[in-house]
Amino acid sequence: MLLITGGAGYIGSHTVHYLINLGYNPNDIIVFDNLQYGHPENVPATVTLIRGDLTNRAEIEEVFSANAIDEVIHFAAYAYVGESMTNPYKYFSSNITGGLNLLEAMKDYGCKRIVFSSSCSVYGIPKKLPITEDEEINPINPYGETKAILEKILRWYDNIFGIKYVSLRYFNASGAGFDIGESHDPETHLIPLAMRTLFDSRYKLQVFGGDYHTRDGFCIRDYVHVLDLADAHFRALNYLRTGDQSIALNLGSEQGISVREIIGIIEQVSGKPVRFEVTERRMGDPQELVASSILAADCLGWKPQRDIYEIIKSAYQWHKSTYRG
Ligand SMILES: NC(=O)c1ccc[n+]([C@@H]2O[C@H](COP(=O)([O-])OP(=O)(O)OC[C@H]3O[C@@H](n4cnc5c(N)ncnc54)[C@H](O)[C@@H]3O)[C@@H](O)[C@H]2O)c1
Numbered sequence: 001m002l003l004i005t006g007g008a009g010y011i012g013s014h015t016v017h018y019l020i021n022l023g024y025n026p027n028d029i030i031v032f033d034n035l036q037y038g039h040p041e042n043v044p045a046t047v048t049l050i051r052g053d054l055t056n057r058a059e060i061e062e063v064f065s066a067n068a069i070d071e072v073i074h075f076a077a078y079a080y081v082g083e084s085m086t087n088p089y090k091y092f093s094s095n096i097t098g099g100l101n102l103l104e105a106m107k108d109y110g111c112k113r114i115v116f117s118s119s120c121s122v123y124g125i126p127k128k129l130p131i132t133e134d135e136e137i138n139p140i141n142p143y144g145e146t147k148a149i150l151e152k153i154l155r156w157y158d159n160i161f162g163i164k165y166v167s168l169r170y171f172n173a174s175g176a177g178f179d180i181g182e183s184h185d186p187e188t189h190l191i192p193l194a195m196r197t198l199f200d201s202r203y204k205l206q207v208f209g210g211d212y213h214t215r216d217g218f219c220i221r222d223y224v225h226v227l228d229l230a231d232a233h234f235r236a237l238n239y240l241r242t243g244d245q246s247i248a249l250n251l252g253s254e255q256g257i258s259v260r261e262i263i264g265i266i267e268q269v270s271g272k273p274v275r276f277e278v279t280e281r282r283m284g285d286p287q288e289l290v291a292s293s294i295l296a297a298d299c300l301g302w303k304p305q306r307d308i309y310e311i312i313k314s315a316y317q318w319h320k321s322t323y324r325g
Contacts, residue, residue: 002237003069003111005054005102006076007031007047008038010173010182011117011229015073016047017178018230032063033076042180054098057105064109071113071240073233074102077146080188081121084143085284095146099153107161113240114154115233118167118248120222120289122148129256130292133169133248140284151248158246166236171222171252171291173229175311181318182226190259191223191315194266197275198316199323205274207259209281212288218259220288222252225306225314235300252291253304262312269312 002024006012008031020026026046033043034053043049052059054076063069077095078084084091099116106114121144122137139145147169154165174191176182182192196203210217232251239247257265263274296302306314 001067001069002029003032003063003067003072004029005032005072005074006038006117007073008033008035008040008043008049009075010180010184011170011226012073012075013039013042013180014177014226015075015230015233016043017180018227019234020044020047022234030063030067030069032060037184039183054101055094057101060101060105061108064105064111069109069111071237072102072106072111073115073237074099075117077117079143080186081141081143081284082188084141084146088142091142091146096149099150103153103157103163106163107157112163113237114163114165115236115240116150116154116165116167118147118151118169119144120169120171120250120252120291122151122169123289125286126289129288130254130290131250132292133250133295140286154246164240164244165246166239167248168229168232168236169248169250170229171224171250171289173226174223174315175225175227175306176314176318177227179318179321181322182315190262191266191312192319194263194274194276195315195319198266198270198272199319203275205263205276207276207278208285210260210278211281214258214288216258216260218261219285220256220258220290222254222256222290223262223308223311224251224253224304225311228304228306231305232296232300232302235302239300247295247299249296249299250291250293251296251302252293253307254291254293255308256288256290257308265308265312266316269309269316
């Protein structure tokens with residue numbers, strides 16, 4: 001049985017659909033989510049959805065006591081970088097305690113395999129590009145720190161209890177599939193916010209800083225399609241079933257694209273102008289983040305199949321189909 005925490009969220013729900021599409025039996029998947037940010041309607045009706053909070057140890061222990069869970073994908077976390085700078089308590093208490101409660105339940109019930117949603121934010125401001133996994137771990141916000149701490153905790157649960165993990169350090173998850181799409185509330189991600197300007201004439205996108213030392217002055221990021229991320233989880237589960245080496249892997253496209261270039265591609269794909277204004281730089285935004293994903297290719301045979309145009313096209317189709325003007 002596969003337990004997916006946070007499986008009603010953006011990346012989690014795409015992954016649930018992706019696994020079922022590959023032949024996973026929906027009866028062998030349990031989604032555990034507090035639904036604070038998740039969308040229950042995005043979890044297939046054939047999958048058991050348990051509403052619960054990882055910070056409540058009894059609730060997660062109950063799931064393990066009632067079901068024979070042999071593997072876990074752990075998406076559930078609070079994931080707003082900006083909010084973590086104003087309310088670090090929420091992040092340290094929930095993301096760390098939640099992860100620990102999950103690992104304790106795994107330990108208590110003999111579950112030995114976990115795929116963990118980590119993030120490129122563990123690197124902070126990288127010293128060299130593209131970023132390889134041996135880059136110094138040096139987060140610059142509490143959100144990234146929670147990911148770095150949980151990676152460390154995973155190492156100890158492996159050393160002491162033999163729980164094997166794959167930590168997947170995602171770069172910018174984006175795009176849409178299975179009629180789900182990216183919808184966080186509040187939304188802070190560039191692509192959905194830029195899309196909003198196409199459908200809401202009152203909304204203007206704020207771009208933080210146009211004076212970076214990059215080719216066009218705008219920040220550069222690495223975007224990876226959510227279905228390519230889902231595919232990496234499938235491969236990571238197989239990797240853990242067949243091997244016994246825990247590992248941390250970057251998941252990015254290895255292509256750096258500037259904020260201005262994203263806006264240009266959205267305009268090209270939609271045929272409409274994106275309204276935006278350039279404001280002050282935002283504290284803590286690294287100038288450029290681009291992944292090396294060589295290790296993920298070596299260990300998982302993973303390579304993203306969808307480029308930035310497919311990301312933007314799928315996102316545009318989804319936003320167009322869901323917009324209620
Ligand atoms: N979106 C990205 O670009 C990105 C990049 C790097 C890492 N990540 C990580 O990937 C994971 C999924 O991200 P997402 O964009 O799908 O976010 P999301 O907010 O859409 O999904 C997270 C889900 O976890 C649930 N959740 C949060 N705390 C919980 C708790 N204590 N108990 C039970 N459920 C809880 C939420 O209700 C939500 O459904 C997160 O761990 C995030 O930190 C995301």
